[in-house]
Structures are given as structure tokens and as C-alpha cells.
Amino acid sequence: MAFIDLKYPHSNFSIAPARKRADHTLPLVPNKIYLHIFEYIAPPTGPLAPEELAIFTKLSYVCRFFANHCLARMFEYFEFAGFHQSCESMLCTQIAAKQSLTLAIAKTVRVCRFSHWIIYKTDSWAVLFAPRFIDAISHMKHLRELRFCNSSVDARLWNAIAMLGSLEKLVFDECHFVPVSAHTSVSEDDSKRIQVSHLQVMACTGNCQAIVAIHPRYLCMLVVDMTLAQHIDWLGQSALTELHLCFKPVFFLTQDRYLERLPIVLACAPESGLATKYIVHLLRSSDSDSPVAVSWTSLVASQIYARSDTRSHSDQICHPWSFDTSFVTH
Structure with a gap:
């Protein structure tokens, strides 16, 4: 062939x-x-x-x-699983070796999912394969969506993702962000930052380089939990049209802290984005009718509507604020 x-x-x-x-x-x-x-x-x-x-x-x-x-x-949809070596990992090795046929196949990949690649030991399969994957992903020139689930993410991977000019959606779910070192750092140069319209970061641990690696000017949809949202300092520079703030059930142990942070996060939304749709996911749907859920719904809703009232004097039309008490898993 x-x-x-x-x-x-x-x-x-x-x-x-x-x-x-x-x-x-x-x-x-x-x-x-x-x-x-x-x-x-x-x-x-x-x-x-x-x-x-x-x-x-x-x-x-x-x-x-x-x-x-x-x-x-x-090969439009591609998945790498870190459990064991597979035909996908073999193909990835061939792409990294720049074999002509596999390089052509790499250009056909539109959606790539990277799962269960947490690095525990320096001699693990995940560590040994990581450089090959990073090299291979740089050849997926027409990649539209990239997902990481339960995986380790370091600066080398961020810099490789930044080279994907066609990427639109980037998702991190239950990932661990490896701290940068003196030898590996995430570029803060605007021309080398990741330009995606949709970013999702949920239940991740470690030093999240997404705050530095993402170019906010191109971001239209952001899905994050409050743990990360309270540290983002560039919402005002973004082009957001939809913002999802998620409270995971475990975070209700510190409800006061996160409810106090909510209006602060919303206040950082882009001034030009008066039509932005804001959605706050509080609880699982099975809990949404409980007395606690109802009281929390009223409290958070009042904070959101207070935020909307501050914009009501604007000459521009402010779309209704959207509120959802269901906890979303992706």
C-alpha cells in the first residue's frame, strides 16, 4: 500500500x-x-x-x-491507552520515525484521545513512550479535538500542542500537571501559546500550566471547576461566549470559600462579552431537589443576578443568565 x-x-x-x-x-x-x-x-x-x-x-x-x-x-478518531502496547502505539512509533505512509495517515486524524497515562515510575511504559507520542502528535496537522483523561501533562506536551494550528477543542479530565523545571518550561510568548476556542479542565491536580499556555483571546467556551477558576487571571482578555463553572460534591466541605469566590470570578468576565452565557453546575441531578440544594441554588443565583444587575444599565443587550443545578460529567 x-x-x-x-x-x-x-x-x-x-x-x-x-x-x-x-x-x-x-x-x-x-x-x-x-x-x-x-x-x-x-x-x-x-x-x-x-x-x-x-x-x-x-x-x-x-x-x-x-x-x-x-x-x-x-483513522479520523484515534485513542492511545496507557495500559499496554497496542497497534495505535506501534503506529505512533512509525509516525515518530517519519515513515511516509504513517505521516500521511497522521494528517487524517481529527480527534485524538489520550487516556490512563499517569507517570508513576521513571522506567514505566508511559515514560518511555511519551517522547514518541509528543513527536507523533506534532504531525497531526489537521487535529480538531484533543482529549486527555487520567494522564500526566508536562511542558513538552504543552509546547507540542501549541504547534497544532487546526486545534479547536482541548480537554483535560482528571489529569496531573507536572511542575515545570529549569529545563522544561511553558512558553509565555503569545505567538507560541495554544489557540483553541474550547477549553475544558476538570478535576486536575498539580501546577496547571493551562493558565499560562492558553491564549485567552481565541477562547470562546471555558469549562472549569472552581479550584482552577479562582486562579485564572485572563478572563477579561478572552472572547468568551459561554462559561461553565463546576462545583464537585467534595467541594461542598468548603462551601463558603467557593461561594465567596464565585462573584469574584464572574466579575473577571470580559466586559465586551455582555451576551456571555454563564452556567453554574452545583450538584448531581439526583440531589437537585434536596433542601440544601434549593438553599444553595437561591444563594448562588442571587449572586449571579446581582452581577447581571450591574450590567443592566449598559446600552447593549444583556442576554438572560443561565443557571443549572445539575452536576455535569464529561
Whole structure:
């Protein structure tokens, strides 16, 4: 399959597959018909199911046009799990080695998930593989969404993410941010900071370099827990249109502290973002009818509406404040 050219994997201008019956040449079928067939086999709404993956694997051997489309669809969603070595980690190694076919495949990845890669020992599989992954991710030029779940994140990874010019959404869930050192630091140069429109940081530990690594001017949607939100100092520089502040149940042990911080965080919202939608997630839906939840809802809602009243004198239209007592998990 070394002949495959994935430069334009979705183009209708590729040469249509030749059709023959014995020695007779049959009329060509327009490429868009094949594309409709591919979408019928596997609608482009998410990762391929195992049976769909098996079908696309076989179709990729038919001709160059089929290979261009099928391989791009097969590797559109990619996941690295730190439990053990897998075919994905092998492919990552080949990408880092700059093999021509795998470099082409890397350009087809749109969504990448990195899970269970917490570094416990210096000789662990996660530590040994990390440099290869960081090198490989820099070749995923068309990556739109990058997710980290229960993983370690260091300055090298932040700097690699900053090179992804097409990245739109960045998610960290239950991750550990490794403190920077004298040899590895996150760039504070605006031209080298991460430019994403959607950032989510939930239940993470350690020194969160997201505060420094993210360029606020491009950020439209922010989902964070109050632990991080109270340390963010650039909300006023952002272009937020939606802000989610999440209180995890464990944080109710220090309810006064976080409720006092809430209006301070909201006060830092961008002055130009009068149409910003603010959502505060307090409790799980099963607890939302409890007396405590009702009283807390009233308290936090009063703080939010007090914030909105301070803007009511503006000549610009202020959209209604949105309030939600359900705790969201992603």
C-alpha cells in the first residue's frame, strides 16, 4: 500500500475507479456516489464500530480512491491507552520515525484521545513512550479535538500542542500537571501559546500550566471547576461566549470559600462579552431537589443576578443568565 497518496483524501477530483466486465469497459460511477455509499455504511457521526472498521479495511485495498477515503475515515478518531502496547502505539512509533505512509495517515486524524497515562515510575511504559507520542502528535496537522483523561501533562506536551494550528477543542479530565523545571518550561510568548476556542479542565491536580499556555483571546467556551477558576487571571482578555463553572460534591466541605469566590470570578468576565452565557453546575441531578440544594441554588443565583444587575444599565443587550443545578460529567 506504499503507493497510496492521502494528500486529498476527500477530494471528488481523484480518478474514478475503472469498471470492467471481462474485457468490456463499463461506464464510470461518479465519485460522489461512492462517497454516499461510504456514508451509508458508516455515517460520519463518530468512531467506526468494529464491523464498520472491518469493512473499510477491506475496501481500502480496492483502489487508490477507496484507500484515500477509507483510511482517512479509519483513522479520523484515534485513542492511545496507557495500559499496554497496542497497534495505535506501534503506529505512533512509525509516525515518530517519519515513515511516509504513517505521516500521511497522521494528517487524517481529527480527534485524538489520550487516556490512563499517569507517570508513576521513571522506567514505566508511559515514560518511555511519551517522547514518541509528543513527536507523533506534532504531525497531526489537521487535529480538531484533543482529549486527555487520567494522564500526566508536562511542558513538552504543552509546547507540542501549541504547534497544532487546526486545534479547536482541548480537554483535560482528571489529569496531573507536572511542575515545570529549569529545563522544561511553558512558553509565555503569545505567538507560541495554544489557540483553541474550547477549553475544558476538570478535576486536575498539580501546577496547571493551562493558565499560562492558553491564549485567552481565541477562547470562546471555558469549562472549569472552581479550584482552577479562582486562579485564572485572563478572563477579561478572552472572547468568551459561554462559561461553565463546576462545583464537585467534595467541594461542598468548603462551601463558603467557593461561594465567596464565585462573584469574584464572574466579575473577571470580559466586559465586551455582555451576551456571555454563564452556567453554574452545583450538584448531581439526583440531589437537585434536596433542601440544601434549593438553599444553595437561591444563594448562588442571587449572586449571579446581582452581577447581571450591574450590567443592566449598559446600552447593549444583556442576554438572560443561565443557571443549572445539575452536576455535569464529561
